[in-house]
Amino acid sequence: xxxxxxxxxxxxxxxxxxxxxxxxxxxxxxxxxxxxxxxxxxxxxxxxxxxxxxxxxxxxxxxxxxxxxxxxxxxxxxxxxxxxxxxxxxxxxxxxxxxxxxxxxxxxxxxxxxxxxxxxxxxxxxxxxxxxxxxxxxxxxxxxxxxxxxxxxxxxxxxxxxxxxxxxxxxxxxxxxxxxxxxxxxxxxxxxxxxxxxxxxxxxxxxxxxxxxxxxxxxxxxxxxxxxxxxxxxxxxxxxxxxxxxxxxxxxxxxxxxxxxxxxxxxxxxxxxxxxxxxxxxxxxxxxxxxxxxxxxxxxxxxxxxxxxxxxxxxxxxxxxxxxxxxxxxxxxxxxxxxxxxxxxxxxxxxxxxxxxxxxxxxxxxxxxxxxxxxxxxxxxxxxxxxxxxxxxxxxxxxxxxxxxxxxxxxxxxxxxxxxxxxxxxxxxxxxxxxxxxxxxxxxxxxxxxxxxxxxxxxxxxxxxxxxxxxxxxxxxxxxxxxxxxxxxxxxxxxxxxxxxxxxxxxxxxxxxxxxxxxxxxxxxxxxxxxxxxxxxxxxxxxxxxxxxxxxxxxxxxxxxxxxxxxxxxxxxxxxxxxxxxxxxxxxxxxxxxxxxxxxxxxxxxxxxxxxxxxx
Numbered sequence: 001x002x003x004x005x006x007x008x009x010x011x012x013x014x015x016x017x018x019x020x021x022x023x024x025x026x027x028x029x030x031x032x033x034x035x036x037x038x039x040x041x042x043x044x045x046x047x048x049x050x051x052x053x054x055x056x057x058x059x060x061x062x063x064x065x066x067x068x069x070x071x072x073x074x075x076x077x078x079x080x081x082x083x084x085x086x087x088x089x090x091x092x093x094x095x096x097x098x099x100x101x102x103x104x105x106x107x108x109x110x111x112x113x114x115x116x117x118x119x120x121x122x123x124x125x126x127x128x129x130x131x132x133x134x135x136x137x138x139x140x141x142x143x144x145x146x147x148x149x150x151x152x153x154x155x156x157x158x159x160x161x162x163x164x165x166x167x168x169x170x171x172x173x174x175x176x177x178x179x180x181x182x183x184x185x186x187x188x189x190x191x192x193x194x195x196x197x198x199x200x201x202x203x204x205x206x207x208x209x210x211x212x213x214x215x216x217x218x219x220x221x222x223x224x225x226x227x228x229x230x231x232x233x234x235x236x237x238x239x240x241x242x243x244x245x246x247x248x249x250x251x252x253x254x255x256x257x258x259x260x261x262x263x264x265x266x267x268x269x270x271x272x273x274x275x276x277x278x279x280x281x282x283x284x285x286x287x288x289x290x291x292x293x294x295x296x297x298x299x300x301x302x303x304x305x306x307x308x309x310x311x312x313x314x315x316x317x318x319x320x321x322x323x324x325x326x327x328x329x330x331x332x333x334x335x336x337x338x339x340x341x342x343x344x345x346x347x348x349x350x351x352x353x354x355x356x357x358x359x360x361x362x363x364x365x366x367x368x369x370x371x372x373x374x375x376x377x378x379x380x381x382x383x384x385x386x387x388x389x390x391x392x393x394x395x396x397x398x399x400x401x402x403x404x405x406x407x408x409x410x411x412x413x414x415x416x417x418x419x420x421x422x423x424x425x426x427x428x429x430x431x432x433x434x435x436x437x438x439x440x441x442x443x444x445x446x447x448x449x450x451x452x453x454x455x456x457x458x459x460x461x462x463x464x465x466x467x468x469x470x471x472x473x474x475x476x477x478x479x480x481x482x483x484x485x486x487x488x489x490x491x492x493x494x495x496x497x498x499x500x501x502x503x504x505x506x507x508x509x510x511x512x513x514x515x516x517x518x519x520x521x522x523x524x525x526x527x528x529x530x531x532x533x534x535x536x537x538x539x540x541x542x543x544x545x546x547x548x549x550x551x552x553x554x555x556x557x558x559x560x561x562x563x564x565x566x567x568x569x570x571x572x573x574x575x576x577x578x579x580x581x582x583x584x585x586x587x588x589x590x591x592x593x594x595x596x597x598x599x600x601x602x603x604x605x606x607x608x609x610x611x612x613x614x615x616x
Contacts, residue, residue, distance in 0.1 A: 014069050017096070020100075028061060032052075033046045046240060086112065089234050090234065122164050123153050124151070124153075125152060125225075126218070128149040129147075129218055130148065132212075134211070136437065136468075146279055150195075164195050165196055165197070166194075190242060191240045210300040211298055216280070217294075218291070219289060228260035246272065247274075251279075253279070264286065277399060280397050281397045300354065301391070302350055307347055309387065322348045322352060339385060349370055393437070393438055395435065400431060404423040406596075406613045407420050413493070413498075413605065417450050417453060419448055421446065423445070427441060432586075439512070441470070444464070448461045465488050468485045468486075469483075469484040473522055481509055486504060490502055497535070507528060508528030508548065510527060510548075524552070528546060530543070530545065539574060543573055544570030561584070565579075566581075581599075
C-alpha cells in the first residue's frame, strides 16, 4: 500500500536535507545558537525547551532539523508564541524552503498573519546599532549597553524616535538587593528579547539615567534586514540564561547580526567576557559595515553645555527662574536682549523637565514650574538659536581596548624590581579617557607579578578582584555623590615584615568638584572604611576608617596627572594608622599604548614604577 502523499514528501525532504548535510551548515547552527563543546559536539545556548522541536534538539542539530521539517507539515501550535511551526520559526522555514525548494502543492505554506502585521508595523528600511554610555549608579549598566533600532521608511531626524527597537535584557524582579550580583554573574536570571519603542529607551537612558547615546547606522541589504527580523521574531519563543559578563545584551545582539550576514564572525571573538564597547569596536572594524554615526546627548549634557553659554548674571537668573518662574516678570530679566531671555528660559525648562522625569519626590512641583516657564517662553515669539551640543568624550569605538598588559621597572625602599601585570577589564582614571565615561573607573581581575633583585624574590605583588571609583563633579544644579569600592590584595611593609600579602576590602562616599584653571581638573574627597587581613597584623586583621583627598587633572590631550593623600586609623584588630600618598602620570602614545609613572608612599614604604602599557 502506497504511503500518504504528505508522509512521503516529509521523508523525501528529510533525506534531501541529510544528503546536503544542512544540519552541519553555519546558518543552521546560527538559527539554533549552537556552540562547540570543549570535547566535541555542540550545545545550543538557548535554554527554553519550547524552542526545540526535538527532545534532543539542544545537543543534536540533525535531530532538530528532522523534527523541524516534520512540524512544518503540522498545524499544531508550538513555542511560547503558540503558532504553527512555519510561523513560530519563520526564519528556519524560509531558510529550509530556499535550500530544499519546497513544493507548495505538497507542503502548503501557512499564512503568518501575526508576523505580517508585526513586520508592517515596523516598516523597516534600515538597522542602527545603539550604544548608551556607561551608567555608574546601576551595576547592570556600568559597562554600557547595546541594542538595535529598526529604522523606518520615510524616517526623518524628528520621527526616528518613534521607531521600534530590538533589545535583549535579563528579567530582573524589582528590589532584588544583593542577590542580583550572584544571579547576574552565574546565570540565575532569564534573558528575553523584546521590541519596545525607541522613545521609551531614550527616555530611560538619556533623560532619566543621563547617559549619552551613540547611533551607528548599519549597512545591511534588504534581504539581510529581512533575515534579521525573521530571526528576531523567532526569539520571541526563546530565553537564554543571562550571564552578566558573557551571554549578555551585546553578545546576543551580535547573534542577530551574524544570522543577517553569516559571513560575519563576531561572537567567537569573545571567549570569557563580552563588553559592549568592545562589540561596538568590532562592528565598526568590519569593512563597510557602518555608515553614519549620530550623537544623542543626555539631558544633563544638554543643560551643562547650554549653561556654559550664559553669563554669570544670566546663570543666576536661570537658577532663580527654576525655583520661582515669576522671576521672568522682573525688570532684571526683561532688560536682557530677546534672544538671551529665550536662552535663559530654555536652560531653565531643560532642567525642570529633567527633574520632572526623575524619581525626585517633588516631581509634580518641577512639572508645574516647567509649565509656567514654557508659558513665559511662548510669549517671546522667537525660535531658539541652534546650539551645537558637543559630547564630553568621543564615541566608544575610538577608545582603548578593554584588557591591558603592562611591563615596567622601578625602585622600592632599598631594592629594584621588574614588574609585569595583566588586567582583564576595563578602565582606570589614568587610562586614556577618550571613548569612556569621564571620571569613572572600573577595574576587574588584575594581577601584577614583581621580581625584587636584592631580595631575589618573585611574588604576586597585587591582585584586583574589583576596583570601582565614580567621581561626579557637583555644581549648583547637580549633586550626585562620588563613591568607590575596592576588593583585592597588595604587598605591604608592616611590623618588621618587608613583603607581606595584605587583603583589602574598602569603600567610601564623597564629593567632587571640577574647574578649568589649566585644561580640566577634578578635585575629590572621600570618607571611607577599610578592612585588612594579613599575617603582618596582630590578630591577623585590622578594621578602621579615614579619608582621602585628591585631584585628577588633564594637563594636555595626551597627558594626565593624579595626586591623592589618605589617612586611615584602625581601631579594631591591629591598632595602627596609615598615611598614604600617591602621584601618577600617564602619557598617551596612541589609542592602545601609553607610558606611565606611579609613586606610592604607604606607612614608611616608598614605591616608584615606570611602565609601558598596551591595551588589547
